[in-house]
Amino acid sequence: MIRNEVLDAIRARRSTRQFQKRQIEPEHLNAILEAATWAPSGSNSQSWLFTAIQNEDVLAKINELVREGFRHYIPDDDYLPKHAAKARAQKENYHFFYHAPTLIIASNRPNYQNAMADCALALENIFLAAHSLGLGSCYINQLHWLGNDPKVRSYLFELGIPKEHTICSAAAIGYIEKESSAPQRKEGTIRIIK
Numbered sequence: 583m584i585r586n587e588v589l590d591a592i593r594a595r596r597s598t599r600q601f602q603k604r605q606i607e608p609e610h611l612n613a614i615l616e617a618a619t620w621a622p623s624g625s626n627s628q629s630w631l632f633t634a635i636q637n638e639d640v641l642a643k644i645n646e647l648v649r650e651g652f653r654h655y656i657p658d659d660d661y662l663p664k665h666a667a668k669a670r671a672q673k674e675n676y677h678f679f680y681h682a683p684t685l686i687i688a689s690n691r692p693n694y695q696n697a698m699a700d701c702a703l704a705l706e707n708i709f710l711a712a713h714s715l716g717l718g719s720c721y722i723n724q725l726h727w728l729g730n731d732p733k734v735r736s737y738l739f740e741l742g743i744p745k746e747h748t749i750c751s752a753a754a755i756g757y758i759e760k761e762s763s764a765p766q767r768k769e770g771t772i773r774i775i776k
């Protein structure tokens with residue numbers, strides 16, 4: 583097995599779901615956001631917007647709006663995590679980004695077919711950058727699912743995310759309270775044709 587810093591980081595990064603309360607350093611946030619902007623993008627569009635939120639009241643309000651949004655949310659397919667998230671959101675202690683002190687929302691311009699792909703690549707940069715700085719991270723999908731919920735949407739607009747933007751994804755970032763174990767790699771997912 584070949585090892586180097588990049589490959590080791592790719593193998594060792596895990597999704598964190600228990601964070602410490604303490605905030606991350608400003609220079610770490612800057613480095614993580616800058617890493618996001620170095621991701622590849624279709625035709626070098628770089629049309630994404632990364633909105634980092636660290637204000638406790640704002641984070642609490644987003645969590646509340648998402649909880650409320652899930653009450654009316656009707657999953658548009660049978661993807662189980664959507665249904666599970668809706669059910670979990672009814673619980674009093676529901677927190678969709680695991681009380682992480684920093685949430686980065688990735689949005690992109692409308693009617694752009696690479697919007698999700700570009701933001702997903704940027705998110706992986708965010709996760710690897712966070713990992714390299716000793717921080718935990720997790721991909722957060724709820725704002726994508728509820729991106730068109732009127733109350734969620736208008737609050738995101740208040741935060742400066744353009745109304746017409748596609749809400750692609752979000753990243754929870756913070757110091758790790760509890761390490762996650764590595765899921766087994768599935769067999770048969772690689773083919774090499776020579």
Ligand SMILES: Cc1cc2nc3c(=O)[nH]c(=O)nc-3n(C[C@H](O)[C@H](O)[C@H](O)COP(=O)(O)O)c2cc1C
Nearest residue numbers: 595596597598599720721722723724762763764765
């Ligand atoms: C598109 C996508 C959506 C995801 N959404 C969530 C999510 O909303 N909440 C969450 O806790 N994890 C989410 N994850 C993280 C996966 O559950 C996680 O990557 C997977 O279980 C493998 O674990 P690892 O990241 O530690 O290797 C998402 C991952 C991807 C790629």
